[in-house]
Amino acid sequence: xxxxxxxxxxxxxxxxxxxxxxxxxxxxxxxxxxxxxxxxxxxxxxxxxxxxxxxxxxxxxxxxxxxxxxxxxxxxxxxxxxxxxxxxxxx
Amino acid sequence: xxxxxxxxxxxxxxxxxxxxxxxxxxxxxxxxxxxxxxxxxxxxxxxxxxxxxxxxxxxxxxxxxxxxxxxxxxxxxxxxxxxxxxxxxxxxxxxxxxxxxxxxxxxxxxxxxxxxxxxxxxxxxxxxxxxxxxxxxxxxxxx
Numbered sequence: 001x002x003x004x005x006x007x008x009x010x011x012x013x014x015x016x017x018x019x020x021x022x023x024x025x026x027x028x029x030x031x032x033x034x035x036x037x038x039x040x041x042x043x044x045x046x047x048x049x050x051x052x053x054x055x056x057x058x059x060x061x062x063x064x065x066x067x068x069x070x071x072x073x074x075x076x077x078x079x080x081x082x083x084x085x086x087x088x089x090x091x
Numbered sequence: 092x093x094x095x096x097x098x099x100x101x102x103x104x105x106x107x108x109x110x111x112x113x114x115x116x117x118x119x120x121x122x123x124x125x126x127x128x129x130x131x132x133x134x135x136x137x138x139x140x141x142x143x144x145x146x147x148x149x150x151x152x153x154x155x156x157x158x159x160x161x162x163x164x165x166x167x168x169x170x171x172x173x174x175x176x177x178x179x180x181x182x183x184x185x186x187x188x189x190x191x192x193x194x195x196x197x198x199x200x201x202x203x204x205x206x207x208x209x210x211x212x213x214x215x216x217x218x219x220x221x222x223x224x225x226x227x228x229x230x231x232x233x234x
Binding site: 030032033037074076077078079080081082083 | 099101133140141142144150152154179181183188189191192193195196199
């Protein structure tokens, strides 16, 4: 297949952006044991509605994602992190 | 067989601090009776919870890390369930996790050592090169 290029130079088409490589935040700080008690750190890995970000979004490695999901679930059990977004009263 | 455990529980905010201490003492006493060791006792105090439990917005958080026989943990769980003043509790075994994390820290330390060595050797070469270049430059200025 020929590359789609409008320039006609025979060069490959321009790349419009270069995605920055994602790093595992826990590997970077060399954290080997994720504690469910420091909920402030865990809140960086949940969305506004309280869902856990997938590894492809947050960039965490498989080893840490496993621990992270378990830690978040334990924190939820102990009411440190919310399960869902806060209820909005409809008047 | 003793192993390391972590116990955490939330007490209702209606309770006085003395009563909370009574609950903690009752737990620690049972652990000490079974020749257990209390490694750490974390009292967070009153804290706002992420969501209300039994219509309570606040809770009194306590975390205990111990090294005891597994059978005692089962009895403690039973007792915590019966306490009406305890809203929630959690018990974890830390042994396997700590083993894994220690392994990883050792592995990473090894990798770091090798990396540092290679970095040091490469930086030395660079420094020597820089030194030579500087010498040449100085010669040129003198002329």
